[in-house]
Amino acid sequence: MSARVYAEIETAFDHADTAELAATxxxxxxxxxxxxxxxxxxxxxxxxxxxEYMLADLQGLDAPSALTSLAEHAIAEEHRHVDYCLRFARLxxxxxxxxxxxxxxxxxxxxxxxxxxxxxxxxxxxxxxxxVAVQVLLASQREITLESVRRLNQQHVTxxxxxxxxxxxLLAWSGLNERxxxxxxxxxxxxxxxxxxxxxxxxxxxHLQLEALGYLSNPLVERALLQAFDEVILPGLERNGIxxx
Numbered sequence: 001m002s003a004r005v006y007a008e009i010e011t012a013f014d015h016a017d018t019a020e021l022a023a024t025x026x027x028x029x030x031x032x033x034x035x036x037x038x039x040x041x042x043x044x045x046x047x048x049x050x051x052e053y054m055l056a057d058l059q060g061l062d063a064p065s066a067l068t069s070l071a072e073h074a075i076a077e078e079h080r081h082v083d084y085c086l087r088f089a090r091l092x093x094x095x096x097x098x099x100x101x102x103x104x105x106x107x108x109x110x111x112x113x114x115x116x117x118x119x120x121x122x123x124x125x126x127x128x129x130x131x132v133a134v135q136v137l138l139a140s141q142r143e144i145t146l147e148s149v150r151r152l153n154q155q156h157v158t159x160x161x162x163x164x165x166x167x168x169x170l171l172a173w174s175g176l177n178e179r180x181x182x183x184x185x186x187x188x189x190x191x192x193x194x195x196x197x198x199x200x201x202x203x204x205x206x207h208l209q210l211e212a213l214g215y216l217s218n219p220l221v222e223r224a225l226l227q228a229f230d231e232v233i234l235p236g237l238e239r240n241g242i243x244x245x
Contacts, residue, residue, distance in 0.1 A: 005155050012148035013087070021146070021213070022092050029210060034092035036215050039202060041085035041099035048078035050125050053106040054166070057118035063173060070166040077159045084152055088214070109187055116183050119176065120191070123184055126167025128195045128233060133160045135228040136199070139220055140211070149214040171240035181241045188237065188244035192229070199225055 012018060022030050055071035082099050089097045109120050137157045144150045170176070171184070199221055206217040237244060 002155070005151070009084075009148060009151045009155065012151050015147065017146060018091065018148040025092075025209075029207065030092050032207070033210055033213060033215055034089050034095075036204065036210070037085045037089040037092070038097055038099075040216075041082050041089065041097070042102060044078050044081040044085060045099040046102035047125075047129075048075050048082065049101060049104070050107070050121070051075045051078060051163075054122045054125055057106075057121055058170070060118055061175065063170065063175065067166060067169050067173070070162060070169065074159075074163045074166065077163070081156060081159075088149075109190060112183070112187065116180075116187075119170070119180060119184065120187055122170050123167050124191045124194065126164050127171065127236065128167075128191050129198065130160055130164040130167070131232050131236075132195060132199055132225050132228045134164055135224040135232070136216060136221055139224040139227075140214060140216060143208075143211040143220070144214055145212040146214070153214060168236060168240070171237075171242065178241075185237075185242045185244045188242065196225065 025033065051071050051074040055068060055075065058068050058071055086097050086099060106117070107121050107124065108117055109124075112120055134157060137153055137160060141150065141153050141157065144153055171181075176184075200218060202216075202218070204215065204217045204221075206219045207215060211217055211220060234244075
């Protein structure tokens with residue numbers, strides 16, 4: 001399935017509306033969009049590393065192979081996201097582009113034990129951040145008009161759904177006991193704050209022209225983030241026995 005989809009994305013990349021994208025924008029908008037895709041590439045690279053840590057955590061928890069397999073696939077998919085983000089950045093300027101890691105150490109929640117952090121990293125990374133990613137990309141899909149970006153974004157949604165399932169699968173696993181669930185509940189406020197801080201950190205004002213090209217503005221992200229918490233994250237935690245205060 002994904003091979004066929006990516007072949008269609010490649011075909012769309014060859015169309016003039018994508019190949020000549022830079023010529024349709026003024027210099028300021030072109031540079032803003034180039035910086036967006038470059039920043040997104042760095043974010044995807046950092047997420048790929050986060051999944052490597054999650055994979056090690058899951059192995060340390062002796063989690064089911066279905067979960068470790070999801071983590072392994074997520075690493076490869078996030079690296080592919082990096083490549084496509086860089087390709088869009090290259091379309092918009094002659095400057096060399098490179099994705100940079102946003103950090104090189106596993107996330108640690110203050111006050112959590114090493115064993116607790118092994119659970120929390122996957123819950124945060126998938127149930128929180130990747131679940132928000134799904135909602136953000138769905139919101140973006142409604143605005144995108146450029147065919148190559150629409151096809152790529154839709155495939156990214158499909159893959160981000162799988163990445164989110166990793167965390168929800170962990171919470172559904174019988175290997176987590178009541179003490180683990182109470183521990184996760186205690187860190188829901190911290191994970192919520194961190195999710196909002198990370199997703200809203202880039203300062204991107206709303207530009208309809210750029211949003212039509214996949215640009216994730218703060219207004220778009222904030223609406224999707226609120227929807228993710230209200231409709232998916234908080235109800236999902238409750239269904240899995242995580243009763244945050």
